[in-house]
Amino acid sequence: MEAQKVDMFIMSNSKFFESHQINGIRERLIAIDDSKWAMISTIQLKDPTTSLIVSILAGSLGIDRFMLGDTGLGIGKLLTCGGLGIWTIVDWFSIQKATREKNMQKIQQFLY
Amino acid sequence: MVLSRNKLYSILIMACVAGYIWVCYNMVNKQSVLEPVEVCFIKYFTNIPCPSCGSTRAILSLTKGNFNDAFSINPIGFLVAFIMLFSPLWILLDVVAKKNTLFAFYQNLETYLRRPKIAIPLLIIIMINWIWNINKGL
Numbered sequence: 001m002e003a004q005k006v007d008m009f010i011m012s013n014s015k016f017f018e019s020h021q022i023n024g025i026r027e028r029l030i031a032i033d034d035s036k037w038a039m040i041s042t043i044q045l046k047d048p049t050t051s052l053i054v055s056i057l058a059g060s061l062g063i064d065r066f067m068l069g070d071t072g073l074g075i076g077k078l079l080t081c082g083g084l085g086i087w088t089i090v091d092w093f094s095i096q097k098a099t100r101e102k103n104m105q106k107i108q109q110f111l112y
Numbered sequence: 113m114v115l116s117r118n119k120l121y122s123i124l125i126m127a128c129v130a131g132y133i134w135v136c137y138n139m140v141n142k143q144s145v146l147e148p149v150e151v152c153f154i155k156y157f158t159n160i161p162c163p164s165c166g167s168t169r170a171i172l173s174l175t176k177g178n179f180n181d182a183f184s185i186n187p188i189g190f191l192v193a194f195i196m197l198f199s200p201l202w203i204l205l206d207v208v209a210k211k212n213t214l215f216a217f218y219q220n221l222e223t224y225l226r227r228p229k230i231a232i233p234l235l236i237i238i239m240i241n242w243i244w245n246i247n248k249g250l
Contacts, residue, residue: 059153060152060153060154060162061154061162061163069226070115070222071222071225071226072115072120072218072221072222072225073115073123075225076123076127078163078164078238079164079167079188079191079192079195080127080131080164080167080192081151081152081153081154081162081164081165081167082152082153083127083130084130084134084151085151085152085153086130088153
């Protein structure tokens with residue numbers, strides 16, 4: 001694809017990915033075919049900030065994990081009062097990274 | 113988080129160990145059964161019990177064989193006790209036989225539970241249980 005298009009995509013979506021992944025995504029996007037642009041530009045990515053807010057407000061019910069699609073872990077959190085409160089606190093700090101990894105998984109379906 | 117087999121098993125084992133330590137701690141400290149140590153954020157900040165509050169007390173009455181008491185405290189206790197009893201055994205079997213049956217089961221269960229036909233009734237059950245918890249004043 002054109003570098004200009006790719007750079008635009010990277011600029012507007014960089015907050016959805018880990019910083020060390022962005023370079024790889026950029027190179028991969030330049031290499032792939034132009035026909036995939038329509039799909040890639042319309043992917044629904046999850047916002048790490050939203051996950052953080054949900055995690056702080058409703059983390060002990062596991063709703064942050066349900067939102068990311070980790071249903072099993074969400075049930076685990078729900079059944080144990082958020083892992084006796086410990087898992088809730090751990091997730092306040094790790095949920096943003098988890099969201100970015102989920103986004104990476106999602107975009108990888110189109111990149112390869 | 114990209115969940116792999118070993119990651120899931122270590123999370124489950126850690127959760128079970130923490131659960132057993134927690135139950136043992138509550139069994140040794142008899143007073144804390146009457147005045148439980150509050151680890152639940154929701155209950156601590158709002159005084160409203162969360163959906164799974166009371167499952168420790170339910171498991172403690174299960175260990176004494178009071179099934180009716182356990183059910184009236186919190187039915188979720190049965191589910192938690194079941195998972196705590198059987199998941200370490202299943203993991204042990206899997207690790208010894210070098211298979212991943214539990215991981216496959218977990219992934220199938222996840223896709224199964226995501227279907228609205230299953231998820232909505234379960235959600236309603238949890239909500240009813242929660243309302244019951246609040247009424248009981250756990």
